[in-house]
Amino acid sequence: MTTETAAAPPPAPAALSAAEAAAQAVERRAGVRRWLLAAPAVTVIGVCGLMPLLIVLAYSWAKPADYAGVVWRFQPDAWVNLLFQQDIFSDALTPNYAYYSIYLRSVEMAFLTTTLALIVGFPTAYFIATRSPRNRNVWLFLITIPFWSNLLIRIYAIMMIIRDDGYLNHALISLGFIDQPVPIIYTNYAVAYGLIYAYLPLMVMPLYASIEKLDFRLVEAGYDLYASRLKVLWHVIVPLVKPGIVAGCTLVFIPAIGDYIIAQMLGGGNRMMLGNLIAQQFSTARNWPQGSALALGLMSVVMLALMFYAARMQRSRAQ
């Protein structure tokens, strides 16, 4: 729409010109309309998503009841336990190495998953984005179809392949490569494979969207300046598709670090990650406040990281 020309004389300090008042009124109506539009989504999530979180927050400061639920008495133990624990037999406060190792394992696993997903996903997205438009759709179609079948069933299929009595071991034995089955399932690798398998589309899609919009004339310019393929990749392509890379990594890292089902199915309950630890607090460990504290801790760390990243993006965009 047309903007006001700047040549109007400055208005009297107390009164606004009619045009400016009208503009403000339009802006206010637009503001109200925006709130109304966003209202349904915000209400649903606010009531059914945030309210429960407040309950969880309240739980984290309470005392665990005998079997399930909480006793409403103040007890900050759950939060203290995130970092320190009371040694079982000496009542001294020691660093909670048990939890530290789980934190570390979860972060490692999430990093591993994200990195591998990037290593596999980036070339794939790049390859698809650089096909001819007709082929591109066929490829996208090919990549998407597996994700239309239920995730659990696909994980179960992976189990069938990699377990000791599974197809892979049978094949390897009958081909004579090995004598005894190789234990692949219930290891870190199995869990990593499962996680990558589940979250790969969340990496490929944003990458693809970014690479598709890439102006390849810039790439050509790089080659024209005698840059090697690697240099062009690192100095031209990657910076240009950075939003896609970051989006993909975020969308993979966050679910991976909180994952529970895949780690349980492929890890055998022996390789605890944060998701399993939290779930366990609500069942066999019978410590709802602890589970609540752990979950909120995880959530805060993730949110802090996201906010930190968003702030940096704002600053770099402002520059």
Add this chain to the structure above:
Amino acid sequence: MKPTITAAMVGIGIAFAGSSALADGELHIYNWGDYTSPDVIKKFEQAYNVKVTLDSYDSNDQMIAKIKAGGSGYDIVVPSSYVIPSMVKDGLLAQTEPDQMENFKNMRPEFVHVYWDDGRHYTVPWQWGTTGISVNTDLYKGEADSWALLFNPPEELKGKINVVPEMGDVMNAVSFYLGLPLCSDKKEDLKKINDTLVAAKPSWRTLDYGTLEKLTGKDVAVSMNWNGYSMRARMQLPSIKYVYPKEGIASWMDNVAVVKDAPNMDNAKKFQNFIMDPQNAAGLSSFARYDNGIAGSQQYMPDDMKSAPEIVPPAGFKANFVPGCPQEVADIYSKIWNNLLK
């Protein structure tokens, strides 16, 4: 947008409508997974014209969590003996007075005055059994008669063991193995338990409830297991043997209880009465392969159960229904357990 809104409205309408029963009501059962005979359910549905839904849980804790949260919508739950006292204390179960029901006369007398429900005012026996060890004798040919299989395994078994992550069962088993009194609260005893478990854990491959699958799928050679489930594993894979460890073995009984705020109280009571009938009790047993608490059901049970080693214990066996431990001990057990499960 309009068609979308209409569709959304219709969808929400369908969603909230829920399924209407054409029967005389419904019954919502919440039981352990793979533990309920579909034939018995069908028989009940036909006898009383009731629509039954069946959902499953893995562990007492999972079930209690859902019931305690309230508003679960379930009528019938099947808790194990050692959690019933605290469920009653928390007011989660309805006092349905099975001792005044018609079929109560069929209950085996030794199961009427039990520590978790003296005189049977809340619960009715479902199945009872023992928690021992299942061994795949094709994969392990050595001596199999002791809890050492789990807590101090021979070299060849390391990495081929599954332990069910049910804290009560594991703690009892370790206490038996170390020769300690159950629920001991002495610091040295607890330390021994802790150290044994921590030392044994690296030899375990998995900590999972799905023992049948793990054994028949040959993921593990040895697993802590319940006798009836072990028998079902043997029916699929004949080399599975059930072991009664020499140091001691705990018994448990799962009982049918009615949830305090059950929406279908009458049908729930009918169900409690229904399974005290010897034929129905035998039906449950023939599916799950455990013994039941109803006299007169022996004659209806399948033949292979009458002589199965899983059901007929070795000479000198006495059923030891182990209660839960007092709260202070349970708290320390929890700490040990959490430390172990990291």
Add this chain to the structure above:
Amino acid sequence: MSQAAAVPLPKPGARRAAQRGRGKPPRFDVRRLPGFATMAWVCVIGLYAPIVVLVIYSFNDNPSVTIWTGFSWRWYASAFGNEQIRDAALLSLRVAVTAAIVATAFATMAALATTRVPSFRGLTAIYAIINQPLMVPEIVTGIATVVFFALIKQLTGIYGLGYLITAHIVFCIPFAYLPIRARLEDMDRAYEIAAADLYATPWRAFRYVTLPLLVPGILGGAMLAFLVSLDDVVITVLVSGPGEETLPLYVIGQVKRGVTPELNAMATLFLAASTLFATLFFLLTRKRAG
């Protein structure tokens, strides 16, 4: 080395220019990077391997999932006749379709309200609230939601499938929101400005210009929401009431109990159905984009 100076260096880009001029395909494709094609193929093979195995063994005559004894259709027959599978599938679809439709509608409105607008007070708050379900581990959302719903059930006495669907809507909204927002940000405002110049009212501009351009984003969001709801396990396990067994719940139960090829058969049937659906979807979006 000294001979090199005597040979004139080619002009930058000359080789490609020359080839383009001659109408031959360029020998050096700027877009091709070594190994990337291989990786893409590896990716596809890795994605399909479990599925192929799943499909093949659904025809296995032997009840054990790993020992092949012969070709048979029996598991398909039993899967078709299995009432539990049918009920679970229908329930899953019911929940997913409803949740996807409502979530997409809400997400579209929210996206329109929060994208391409000058920053207003509360914009960051709205954005944070909408994306919040993505950041909380599902187990936590599940437990908190159960407790919250239990309170409501006790206060109002209302039971029903609505609770499960509401829980699904909550986590579906952010998944629908992101693609719609991305599409909206990408849209060229030139069309809308042109519409305004042609005296279209804001509503007509929206209905006839913005909305049609937005449809691929909306469809993408709806599809994502649908898939996410269909696959959900953790929240569903906790929030579902008696008798509300969705497909993932059924699968988990089977996996724990010991699997027969009937599960493979069921999975293959679903794969076939969803492939059909995906094909239709792709054909539809292709026409719109073209």
